[in-house]
Amino acid sequence: MQPTIQNTADLVQSARVKVLTYGKAGMGKTHLISTADRPFVLSAESGLLTLRKFKIPYTTLKTRADVAAVFQWLQFDAGARANIGTVCLDSLTEIADIFLAEIKASCKDGRQQYGMLADQMNQVIRDFRDLDYDVYMSAQQEYDKDDYSGMMINRAKMPGKQLGASLPYFFDEVFQLTTATTPQGQSYRVLRTQGDTANDAKDRSGCLAPVEEPHLGKIFAKIKST
Numbered sequence: 001m002q003p004t005i006q007n008t009a010d011l012v013q014s015a016r017v018k019v020l021t022y023g024k025a026g027m028g029k030t031h032l033i034s035t036a037d038r039p040f041v042l043s044a045e046s047g048l049l050t051l052r053k054f055k056i057p058y059t060t061l062k063t064r065a066d067v068a069a070v071f072q073w074l075q076f077d078a079g080a081r082a083n084i085g086t087v088c089l090d091s092l093t094e095i096a097d098i099f100l101a102e103i104k105a106s107c108k109d110g111r112q113q114y115g116m117l118a119d120q121m122n123q124v125i126r127d128f129r130d131l132d133y134d135v136y137m138s139a140q141q142e143y144d145k146d147d148y149s150g151m152m153i154n155r156a157k158m159p160g161k162q163l164g165a166s167l168p169y170f171f172d173e174v175f176q177l178t179t180a181t182t183p184q185g186q187s188y189r190v191l192r193t194q195g196d197t198a199n200d201a202k203d204r205s206g207c208l209a210p211v212e213e214p215h216l217g218k219i220f221a222k223i224k225s226t
Helices: 031-035 048-054 064-076 078-083 092-106 110-129 161-170 216-224
Strands: 018-023 039-043 058-060 086-090 134-145 152-156 173-181 187-192
Touching: 018 152, 018 161, 018 216, 031 039, 031 048, 031 086, 031 134, 031 216, 039 048, 039 064, 058 064, 064 078, 064 092, 064 110, 086 092, 092 110, 092 134, 110 134, 110 161, 134 161, 152 161
Parallel strands: 018 134, 018 173, 039 058, 039 086, 086 134
Antiparallel strands: 134 152, 173 187
């Protein structure tokens, strides 16, 4: 039986943008949410004070059941779909820590714990990534050895080697929130969109500059207009 033949020229840019952004503590990953269209925050951290003046709705995640309940609400509630533009998970690193704590309470075999964590978190990432919203997920940054190149690299931090290594493959857009310096020596924040030997990043849309202004609304509009 002949397979269905398609042509890549017929592919169109998805109407929704899915982004993973990582960076050092205090760099502004949470504050970046304020630049998104009609954000709703799933918070597993205690750092939302930076968003206080923006009056952004949020819910706090403390258990795996909390994550599942919010996912169901976002997927099926008409009010959520009408009023939320960007679902923001802040952060994947902390959410994974919540899952790992529950796994350790029920499974005492250390060899199995991180495999279970990878399976559960991979499903959560897929589920939220595929929701019919723009999606922003943040993660903490770590400096670790890349299994492919053998070199040390800045990348998103997750508990367990298996989960951390697979994380970027779920996203078309992986950004590093970092700093650059003007010729006058002044530091300012940027989103790195293209990786190099020392930093993990990628832009599969092909329409972003190597570094962009840290503004999700502008970046998402730029990707969607391509």
